[in-house]
Amino acid sequence: MAVNPSSSPIYSSIITTTTTAPPPPPPPPLLSENIKNEENRNGVSTAGFDYKKGVKNLIEIAPEMKKLPSEFFLNLPRNPLSALNINDELPVIDMSGLVNGSPVECRASTVKAIGSACALWGFFRIVNHGIEARLIEEMLEEIEAFFSLSTEEKMRYASEDVMSPVRYGTSLNSSSKHALHWRDYLRHYGHPFQNSIHLWPNNPTNYRNAAKKYLTEMWQLAMRIMGAISEGLGLDQNYIENSLGEGCQVLAVNYYPQCPEPDKTLGLGAHSDHGGLTILMQNGVNGLQVKHDDTWIAVPHVPGTFVVNLGDFLEILSNGKYKSVEHRAVVNSEKTRISVAASHGPKLSTVIGPASPLINEGEEIQFRPITYGDYIRVQQSSTIRGKTILQALMT
Numbered sequence: 001m002a003v004n005p006s007s008s009p010i011y012s013s014i015i016t017t018t019t020t021a022p023p024p025p026p027p028p029p030l031l032s033e034n035i036k037n038e039e040n041r042n043g044v045s046t047a048g049f050d051y052k053k054g055v056k057n058l059i060e061i062a063p064e065m066k067k068l069p070s071e072f073f074l075n076l077p078r079n080p081l082s083a084l085n086i087n088d089e090l091p092v093i094d095m096s097g098l099v100n101g102s103p104v105e106c107r108a109s110t111v112k113a114i115g116s117a118c119a120l121w122g123f124f125r126i127v128n129h130g131i132e133a134r135l136i137e138e139m140l141e142e143i144e145a146f147f148s149l150s151t152e153e154k155m156r157y158a159s160e161d162v163m164s165p166v167r168y169g170t171s172l173n174s175s176s177k178h179a180l181h182w183r184d185y186l187r188h189y190g191h192p193f194q195n196s197i198h199l200w201p202n203n204p205t206n207y208r209n210a211a212k213k214y215l216t217e218m219w220q221l222a223m224r225i226m227g228a229i230s231e232g233l234g235l236d237q238n239y240i241e242n243s244l245g246e247g248c249q250v251l252a253v254n255y256y257p258q259c260p261e262p263d264k265t266l267g268l269g270a271h272s273d274h275g276g277l278t279i280l281m282q283n284g285v286n287g288l289q290v291k292h293d294d295t296w297i298a299v300p301h302v303p304g305t306f307v308v309n310l311g312d313f314l315e316i317l318s319n320g321k322y323k324s325v326e327h328r329a330v331v332n333s334e335k336t337r338i339s340v341a342a343s344h345g346p347k348l349s350t351v352i353g354p355a356s357p358l359i360n361e362g363e364e365i366q367f368r369p370i371t372y373g374d375y376i377r378v379q380q381s382s383t384i385r386g387k388t389i390l391q392a393l394m395t
Ligand SMILES: O=C(O)CCC(=O)C(=O)O
Pocket: 252, 254, 268, 273, 280, 287, 288, 289, 327, 328, 329, 339, 341
């Protein structure tokens, strides 16, 4: 990588931590500030209600709720449900072209298709990915069982520390003041498993086993795609994988219950992901939207496929040749939606920057160096959405 860690600046007011500094003390709990001692728009008393316990908890406590509490109102630039349907245009990549033993021309055309999807879209759908349907079902069953646990049990995993190896929470990944989002989540690290698996939920009892199998497959799939992206960029096939060191996989399980007024809020606001590649699985309920040519586009779920999107690490590594893609999740009033996002990036202590072989003579390096861990910490602590954090790194 074309970076010099010793010159890594503490840049802009956004970046407030360094690798050597201890993580900042956890900010005071915030969502509990929303405890209201009054009736909300539903005429339902929210006295003593703690939004921090999650949206699922809210609808269990107030099943008669017909209106969205105003804490969840988001000032949306446009109606999230007005987005176009893109199914016919979104690139579909047949992953069988990347398996060992696949004919050379087949691999070459897959590499080309992935390169063009990365350059034009920043996201694509994958088919023939080799992940068994039963494993996906098992993962979803364990996730449903986890979110069906009592609030007290789930709150055992609550943490204000955005770098906590395991975290149950709600809304955005932040304890700063912000309008609430209609989402509960479970986040934890994956590969390399020995660092965190002992901390993952052990209730339901099969969760760790299912999540480990699932995340192992996701890591291998991500490395296969990264190999093709490396090649497409003119790098050695193993270039990106090698740059990850032991790597860092982060699992974000998003749980979006039915929402009384889905047009007034979002499950997850517009953002780009911090890692290189995110592989997204869903429970068959639509909700993902992606920003393409400045337009929000609905990306419906197609059974048996995953959606893959580029994250900030790959935008940085490619020196801006590929862009991480902004996306968000809308909610609905009919069904609970679950999405399972596995992101794949380098070891937290890795200083990230553009790949040196990609910098031609005289070409400007577009991003300042930062460790991946610091990048995640800043990004996850922020309630500023979109690509603001990546933009703050631009030279
Ligand atoms: O729920 C979705 O479709 C998107 C989830 C997502 O973007 C994330 O977890 O980073």
